[in-house]
Amino acid sequence: MKSYNNRRGLTFPIIILVLGLVWIWSSRLTALQPEDSPIEAPQSGFNLPQFKLITASGETFDTSFATGKPLIINFWASWCPPCRAEMPDFQKAFQEFTETDLVIAAVNATNQDSMTDVLAFIDSNQLSFPILLDQTGSLTRTYNVYSLPTTFFIDRDGRITKVLVGGPIPLALLRVEINNLLQD
Amino acid sequence: MLPVINLGPLSLPLPEFSLLIGFVAGSALAERNSKRIWKDSAFLEKLLWTSLLAGLIGARISFFVRNPSAFSGNYLSLISINPNLLDLPGGYLIAAVASIYLISRSETPLLIILDCLTPFLGLMAGAVHISHFASGTGFGSPTELPWGIFLWGEVRHPVQLYYLLGSILVLVLVLFLLSKDTYAQGFIFFRFSLLTGLYLLFLSRFQENGIVFPGGFRVDQIFYWLCILISLTFLNYYLLPKELENSHDDRR
Numbered sequence: 132m133k134s135y136n137n138r139r140g141l142t143f144p145i146i147i148l149v150l151g152l153v154w155i156w157s158s159r160l161t162a163l164q165p166e167d168s169p170i171e172a173p174q175s176g177f178n179l180p181q182f183k184l185i186t187a188s189g190e191t192f193d194t195s196f197a198t199g200k201p202l203i204i205n206f207w208a209s210w211c212p213p214c215r216a217e218m219p220d221f222q223k224a225f226q227e228f229t230e231t232d233l234v235i236a237a238v239n240a241t242n243q244d245s246m247t248d249v250l251a252f253i254d255s256n257q258l259s260f261p262i263l264l265d266q267t268g269s270l271t272r273t274y275n276v277y278s279l280p281t282t283f284f285i286d287r288d289g290r291i292t293k294v295l296v297g298g299p300i301p302l303a304l305l306r307v308e309i310n311n312l313l314q315d
Numbered sequence: 316m317l318p319v320i321n322l323g324p325l326s327l328p329l330p331e332f333s334l335l336i337g338f339v340a341g342s343a344l345a346e347r348n349s350k351r352i353w354k355d356s357a358f359l360e361k362l363l364w365t366s367l368l369a370g371l372i373g374a375r376i377s378f379f380v381r382n383p384s385a386f387s388g389n390y391l392s393l394i395s396i397n398p399n400l401l402d403l404p405g406g407y408l409i410a411a412v413a414s415i416y417l418i419s420r421s422e423t424p425l426l427i428i429l430d431c432l433t434p435f436l437g438l439m440a441g442a443v444h445i446s447h448f449a450s451g452t453g454f455g456s457p458t459e460l461p462w463g464i465f466l467w468g469e470v471r472h473p474v475q476l477y478y479l480l481g482s483i484l485v486l487v488l489v490l491f492l493l494s495k496d497t498y499a500q501g502f503i504f505f506r507f508s509l510l511t512g513l514y515l516l517f518l519s520r521f522q523e524n525g526i527v528f529p530g531g532f533r534v535d536q537i538f539y540w541l542c543i544l545i546s547l548t549f550l551n552y553y554l555l556p557k558e559l560e561n562s563h564d565d566r567r
Contacts, residue, residue, distance in 0.1 A: 175427040
């Protein structure tokens, strides 16, 4: 039978627990609040990387226009089935929240799409929010868009609150996320 | 990071895919290793899959209950496969209730079930770390070490990989212990939770984001410390003092 030494049994656990508390105490010196970071990065918790792009109607869209406003940026292409499936819901959401200061911008990966198809899709779905044209693919790279669609939700402080990779995003989810942005 | 794997026309979301693989492999591993110590090991697979299903359904229902107006005129979204329409806390709660109900109806002691579930928990921990690495979440703090990775504007600790290494080491140890003949009921589980708490507590220092209490104390580190405390308490006061006996006769 294996005997058990109570005194020795207490020492080791106590040492572990005390060292753990010391580690927690020392770690607090390096704890960094995400909100303090001024870095622009396409990830939840970071500031939105700023950009300017030409829209399908020939205007210039600048993210600085959306300063102080909740913003949704959706990356899409006309050949992408889930993008095509969710775009009508984006249009519905845009119309439902038209009385608010919500800004929706859809960035078309034009470098891998056909302008004819893009314009036809805009027309057939009667999209009334800005459709931006990423003709060189640089914005898609900046935002680390590996798959289409990818959607970024940005709060009034210009901070990305959520990134949704893939789709289609149901209208119910859009409503929830938009309400979250408007409440901030 | 690698959020998707493009296989021809298919785009597989790697974070969710790794969790699915972890679940399937973990449940198979747990059932295989539990056969030596528990004759009703098929119950394990039933427990895991029932809890998963209950959790998913519960998470969807919970999301609806919390946001009923969002589904107005769009009730088809209730059956959408989009995983973002899940309320995770609600899902965890329903899964826990389902698990407790099934376990209460089983005649097997809870500590044996926990021991048998340990390989599953170990493998799922690794899958979670892979999922975080793939999605770029749970990222590390800035560093100048040569093995730092450039992520989100800075060179950072690859803390998700640190965690993955920790989980692999703990899983190997758990499988080794499970291959031994003699240990007290619950010993495997609480040894696993102790070691997991230790590596998480140590490595979380190198993780940047997270919730902090006033004063800068990390919430996750305090939680891990409490897990260590509970594990040590059970190991020292209830398990180790017992005479180590051949548990085969007791379990079967």
